[in-house]
Amino acid sequence: xxxxxxxxxxxxxxxxxxxxxxxxxxxxxxxxxxxxxxxxxxxxxxxxxxxxxxxxxxxxxxxxxxxxxxxxxxxxxxxxxxxxxxxxxxxxxxxxxxxxxxxxxxxxxxxxxxxxxxxxxxxxxxxxxxxxxxxxxxxxxxx
Amino acid sequence: xxxxxxxxxxxxxxxxxxxxxxxxxxxxxxxxxxxxxxxxxxxxxxxxxxxxxxxxxxxxxxxxxxxxxxxxxxxxxxxxxxxxxxxxxxxxxxxxxxxxxxxxxxxxxxxxxxxxxxxxxxxxxxxxxxxxxxxxxxxxxxxxxxxxxxxxxxxxxxxxxxxxxxxxxxxxxxxxxxxxxxxxxxxxxxxxxxxxxxxxxxxxxxxxxxxxxxx
Numbered sequence: 172x173x174x175x176x177x178x179x180x181x182x183x184x185x186x187x188x189x190x191x192x193x194x195x196x197x198x199x200x201x202x203x204x205x206x207x208x209x210x211x212x213x214x215x216x217x218x219x220x221x222x223x224x225x226x227x228x229x230x231x232x233x234x235x236x237x238x239x240x241x242x243x244x245x246x247x248x249x250x251x252x253x254x255x256x257x258x259x260x261x262x263x264x265x266x267x268x269x270x271x272x273x274x275x276x277x278x279x280x281x282x283x284x285x286x287x288x289x290x291x292x293x294x295x296x297x298x299x300x301x302x303x304x305x306x307x308x309x310x311x312x313x314x
Numbered sequence: 315x316x317x318x319x320x321x322x323x324x325x326x327x328x329x330x331x332x333x334x335x336x337x338x339x340x341x342x343x344x345x346x347x348x349x350x351x352x353x354x355x356x357x358x359x360x361x362x363x364x365x366x367x368x369x370x371x372x373x374x375x376x377x378x379x380x381x382x383x384x385x386x387x388x389x390x391x392x393x394x395x396x397x398x399x400x401x402x403x404x405x406x407x408x409x410x411x412x413x414x415x416x417x418x419x420x421x422x423x424x425x426x427x428x429x430x431x432x433x434x435x436x437x438x439x440x441x442x443x444x445x446x447x448x449x450x451x452x453x454x455x456x457x458x459x460x461x462x463x464x465x466x467x468x469x470x471x472x473x474x475x476x477x478x479x480x481x482x483x484x485x486x487x488x489x490x491x492x493x494x495x496x497x498x499x500x501x502x503x504x505x506x507x508x509x510x511x512x513x514x515x516x517x518x519x520x521x522x523x524x525x526x527x528x529x
Contacts, residue, residue, distance in 0.1 A: 230454060233450040233479075234447075244436065255487075256487075259483050263480065
């Protein structure tokens with residue numbers, strides 16, 4: 172069941188919103204991998220797919236977080252550092268996932284999906300939204 | 315020559331002092347006299363400005379006395395074969411990054427500068443973020459090549475990349491929160507990492523690819 176990007180997720184900064192949408196697309200692709208893999212756990216092909224998904228997540232994280240951080244700095248956002256800490260924790264978690272996929276026999280896409288889901292709910296929809304509100308008030312972006 | 319003696323005197327060191335001695339003396343004086351240190355005392359601020367002028371002039375002239383200093387590259391240089399791994403796209407990125415890094419070092423990472431101004435500090439911080447962005451982009455390129463060529467040491471190499479990225483994130487944090495960490499420290503850490511990494515690991519990968527291309 173794919174997650175549909177909803178305007179509700181928008182924080183009101185176009186560049187960031189487009190990147191968030193790509194995160195949701197990535198999440199959808201990962202869940203698809205999971206749904207299609209039936210009972211063949213440990214399958215090398217699935218493992219490779221998972222690994223590529225994690226790599227994509229890593230790529231997303233680095234590009235996207237730096238974009239957000241620039242907006243925060245340029246608008247002198249007070250919560251910048253706390254926010255950035257969450258970004259770094261995410262990146263470190265992605266590094267861990269990479270290791271896990273490479274080293275372990277058992278693959279658990281559900282773990283990856285849960286991680287991404289909780290990020291969507293706990294970070295994008297809350298913490299990023301808070302920044303979006305600040306930014307709009309500060310810079311006067313029309314929403 | 316008279317002038318030279320005067321410059322040594324301005325820094326409070328004996329004539330013919332070594333490069334580290336000059337740098338150290340300069341650093342100490344800047345820490346004592348920088349006008350930004352006295353925001354509430356206009357008189358000392360003025361004194362500081364005058365002293366800083368003398369100190370800077372002396373420092374610049376004395377530094378000119380060490381012409382052999384290979385200061386501009388993290389050991390060796392771009393012309394240095396040790397940095398060329400023989401994969402065009404990667405070599406180009408290394409060159410761009412080294413230039414970016416050198417600009418950082420030459421603009422912000424003089425051993426003597428204390429950053430007191432908040433805006434300048436922020437500018438430096440942004441510059442570090444930008445370097446991290448470029449490093450990341452570059453790592454992705456290298457890793458794509460490794461996958462494409464079935465490089466057997468891919469994971470080992472990639473682990474080093476992740477380690478470095480973690481280190482950069484840590485440095486960013488420390489620089490942001492801690493006034494003790496200077497751009498100079500950061501510059502030294504980055505410099506020694508890239509020198510070691512490109513000369514060893516990247517070279518090894520370059521040889522691997524070029525051997526394959528020969529077959």
